Amino acid sequence: MNFRDIPKVELHTHLEGSAPPAFIAGLAREKNIDISGIFDAQGGYAFRDFDHFLQVYEAACTTLQSPEDFRRLTLAVLEETAAHGVVYMETFVSPDFCGGGDVAAWRDYLAAMQDAADEAERTMGITLRGIVTGIRHFGPDQCKIAAACAAETKGDFITGFGMAGGEMVGRPGDYAYSFDMAREAGLQLTAHAGEWGGPSMVAETIRDLKVARIGHGIGAIDDPKLMAEIADKGIVLEVCPGSNVVLKAVSGWDAHPIAKLRDAGVPVTVSTDDPPFFHTTMTDEYDMLAKTFGWGADDFRALNKIALDAAFCDDETRARVAKRLEPKDE
Template sequence: MNDNIDEAWVRTVPKAEVHVHLDGCIDREELMRLAGKYGVPLRRPAEQLFDFDGLTEFLQFLDWGASLVRTADDAASVAYRFAQRQAASGIRYTDVIINPTHWEAWRGNIAGLVDALDAGWREAEQDGLPSTGLCLSLLRQQSAAEADELLDWMLERDHPRVVALSIDGDEAVAGRVSARFADTFRRAASRGIYRTVHAGESSGPEGVRDAIDLLMADRIDHGFRAIEEPALVAEIADRGIPLGICPGSNVALGFTESRAAHPVEELRQAGVRISLNTDDGTALGSILDQEYAATARAFGWQRDDLLAIARTSIESAFCDDDRRSALLAELDAVAAGEEARA
């Protein structure tokens, strides 16, 4: 292990976060403020607000938290505070996911929600905070018609903040439903819209296979259970499909027993492109600089390993080419400094 890897050094590394949910990153103070504003009782005492017993309870909590965001000012505040959180980890760009089904006050008004969040992120960017792209996500329990409706809105509005179509939700509950959304994702691909798919967390490798074959995923969120099918791992590596891995989240929600037991290193050694991410970082008590450092300690990674992971995060982000080139140039400068130091 390289003893020089710590959170302070990680914060200096230019990187993107590409698998993080806004509804899981509303901080405790903001949740308490909004609950007080609307007279909504907390789900449990404040000090236990982020204690969860498995994925089902966790997803219910996301519904509760997002339901407190009821006005444009609320949404803009959540967006701005999220950008501040990202900056604290040294993140330069974020692809953030929102699933509109969690945001009760905004059902039927995706345009209003996106515009309100966009206002918060524009203010953040004007203040020098990291830029943010928005991935709009379907819930697996939704219908094909609802999926088409979301894509139709994305194509018609062509909002500059919206960068991708996503799908998430508990695969263990919803079942193997990717075929239901295949036509929508195929149409998105034909119109040049990026696709990112949650798979291989609460499902096994079959979920990852469906994400690739049916949903034409540009990037897979989680995907770590592909390790159970060596031929699938080889295909992912050969095709260069990046996985947005979240070891801390997988441990916290009981999908792996420990960070050291996570297959992320086995996937890396098999040639799979991986990035490290927090998933629902605030609710799960994870920030990205800690995620990098803790995972490096678990597997004895060196600084070069983390620089390679940061490179994948930038290369797999859905940002524009100019921003990607600038971030990669910044990363190259840090890598050159490391070589000189060595």
């Protein structure tokens, strides 16, 4: 089965983390920035563990210094993503890396990203929506600044608010003000939880931040009552198996709980997270799910339906994307 050609919906990506390493290395050369230490001998990103991954990620972001850099980045990412059959993609974008939280500067960066997204929709048939993201390990006050940027720029392109970064910094309730601000602005909500923090972190995130989706969420597997609650409430997990394997959140593909979560009635989706960091693509994710769990075309169609239903987009966009997901022989 050719998994590359299956049309796909992807909900959990980080725009900066999706940057091809050659693209970041090229920007570094243009700007005379020495970040050679973040690459391996083959030119890929090199990191030891999750904490080091965050350091390498933030070092790569130092090359992204202008709206034009982000326009080029967005086009490069969408070209690579579309090549693997993705027809709708949501990506986390942080004002911290786009003007440092200044709303006027953020608008300029956002306009450049949206311009690239519009071009990609015309030329590549992929739709992009943005989720403004607070960086958890930067602290609650900085997260409030990100939420204010999100609230000021909600629209056709910016449709959600979320939180990423170091999951073990603070508790979800520390960031409730930011999520309340985003909710009042009409943004849809997601947050990373349960990648490292276990079921209690997932439960607190659902209770205190009132999110519709959870990024990763795999720690829920250790609490049957929590899984039942997630299933009952229809909270969707943005699962990134390849990322979890590389970062050693799980011991390997065979140990990944995605199939057990799905069997328990938990709505799961599949995404790549930061694909070049984890040497993955959506094609690779589908291939490994097929090899590990025996999933086939019907399973992937079901995953994509869940993802599209959970997407942070309007009904018109959802209907347009649904047509792209229809099998070509129908």
